Amino acid sequence: MSNVLIMNIRNIAIIAHVDHGKTTLVDKILHATKVFRDNQDTGELIMDSNDLERERGITIFSKNASVVYNGVKINVIDTPGHADFGGEVERVLKMADGVVLLVDAFEGPMPQTRFVLQKALQLKLKPIVVINKIDKPNCRPDEVHDAIFELFFNLDATEEQLDFPTYYGSGKNGWFNDSLTEIDNIFPLLDGIVKYVPAPKVAEGPLQMQLTSLDYSSFLGRIAIGKVSRGVIKENQQVALMQADGTIRKLKVKELYVFEGMGKKKVIEVIAGDLCAVVGVDDFNIGDTLADADNPEALPVISVDEPTMNMLFSVNNSPFFGKDGKFVTSRHLRDRLMKETEKNLALRVTDSEDGDSLMVYGRGILHLGILIETMRREGYELTVGQPQVITKEINGKKCEPYEILVVDVPQEFASKVIDLVTRRKGEMMIMETKGEMQHLEFEIPSRGLIGLRTQMLTATTGEAVMAHRFNEYKPWKGNIPGRNNGVLISKNTAKTTGYSIDKLQDRGTFFVDAAEEVYAGQIIAENIKPGDLIVNATEPKKLTNHRASGTDDATRMAPKTLMSLEECMEYIQFDECIEVTPINIRMRKVILDEDERKKQSKSMSSQMA
Ligand SMILES: Nc1nc2c(ncn2[C@@H]2O[C@H](COP(=O)(O)OP(=O)(O)OP(=O)(O)O)[C@@H](O)[C@H]2O)c(=O)[nH]1
Ligand SMILES: [Mg+2]
Secondary structure: OOOEOOOOOEEEEEEOOOOOOHHHHHHHHHHHHOOOOOHHHHHHHHOOOHHHHHHHHHOOOHHHEEEEEEEEEEEEEEEEOOOHHHHHHHHHHHHHHHHEEEEEOOOOOOOHHHHHHHHHOOOOOEEEEEEEEOOOOOOOHHHHHHHHHHHHOOOOOHHHHHHEEEEEOOOOOOOEEEEOOOOOOOOOHHHHHHHHHHEEEEOOOOOEEEEEEEEEOOEEEEEEEEEEOOOOEEOEEEEEEOOOOOOOOEEEEOEEEEEOOOEEEOEEEEEEEOOOEEEOOOOOOOOOEEEOOOOOOOOOOOOOOOOEEEEEEEEEOOOOOOOOOEEEEEHHHHHHHHHHHHHOOOEEEEEEOOOOHHHHHOOOOOHHHHHHHHHOOOOEEEEEOOOOEEEEEEOEEEEEEEEEEEEEHHHHHHHHHHHHHHHHHOEEEEEEEEOOEEEEEEEEEEHOOOOOOHHHHHHHHOOOOOEEEEEEEOOOOOOOOOOOEEEEEEEEEEEHHHHHHHHHOOOOOEEEOOEEEEEEOOOEEEEOOOOOOOEOOOOOOOOOOOOOOOHHHHHHHOOOOOOOOHHHHHOOOOOEEEEOOOOOOOEEEOOOHHHHHHHHHHHHHHHHH
């Protein structure tokens, strides 16, 4: 069968480690190709369009955009850089014929650079390398170029892949060039994309389109996205949906869209080589093939990342149940989570025996954290337990997920970092000097990473830059010490008072302010020492107290420590959980009653003995 070249299309994915500037680059491409009217104010990072993405400055979902440059249609796929969404990148690479690998000119290749590059090389894509952020002081573009070459080499790149073109520049300042010379546009890079990325290779024959991504619309339902790799797909066409288990279902293409600018354009047909979105497929899985109804031939299935972490989601059973939320019952919770699995591909949900809780399996703290955050914004109330890594039995041995952890830190903190990571069962693999920084690489059980970030930042006065990514399952590494400090637990259900918090200030660091409603069993502070303490933080000021008269207690208090949801997820221990409502995030003991809790812990310790 002969291959036909579609000359006027380029399909590229922008890949990189988190924060190396992918979305900024895609925005500049949109601007350079005049997707917007000159006077249109588009604001920052238009591609990060979801609320949470904008707030956090990270990309969570990969997205398609499309521009026309010198008569060539360039389909651009922006991908997320965070390791928790790595599976997403792997899938969307199936739509690309080339990749732009962005690397920060200061940081150089990082764990996720390695992961995404490896996937691209395995798919036989030839990368274009862009060394970004060369506006940064102390950046080292030449050294970084060498490091990238070495990385390609270590990942068994072919001769052809090793011969990658390199561009330098600053997405932020809007320029890229094939040398270090600063210019005022990104055209050299766009020329490079047209020149070095091959036009899509399409085989002759009837329709084949693999579904590699999806979109969701409350009007249209699930929308299937992929590349037409053979034939033509048309509106109203009868097609066959071919699934991994061998089932073939006939269905009709209701609507068809191609990408245009940051949006989609309705069309009546799409020819092989282009990317498109299909309405009418509804019940499909990623990796399924849409094929000619009379000559159905499937493409090889794609494996989706297995979850590595789970968390128990339950109804909110705190005394403050139902005060803030709209959706509070186990039915609400269950329906919402099941709906999520339709679009959140790396997520699994199973019912638990008691009916009030569900086990939710995901790719990491951020993946699960974003789901919980989205739910609370929609009006849900729930309780979530301590995140647990998922163990597996391999060759009769209990195994757990391990990750590669990279830490860059000023020299003077290196030994502290090594000490900290080693205590959590990490093993150092690489130690290198990078300018004034020490570059450390470890292999560490995922368990050891939970809660590490806060301790790392404290130990290095905030100087450490760390990144990690799942590597493989290996034998269980034994006990890993949990949180060092205990907590202060509220004795009563009432409003806290400045008077009692002030008295307790030297006992711990508070998570609540004065005059905040708390309940018995709620965690209201971190104990400065190990071990938990039950405290009364709701005592009213004694009227006879002269010392305090005339002064406002609250003003002398240190402000409460605010913890994000993900920080709470990393903080809690096995006997603790988090109450999440649209307005509040509270940490609490699973068993709120003091006596019950004591009984339980006694029976636990006698079981252990
Ligand atoms: N100094 C400098 N900063 C840049 C440059 N390009 C992007 N940034 C900044 O780097 C941060 C991350 O940029 P993004 O474009 O969101 O990075 P990303 O790779 O899309 O990040 P994820 O999608 O979360 O993986 C933002 O604060 C940008 O303003 C650059 O050329 N120079
Ligand atoms: Mg991004």
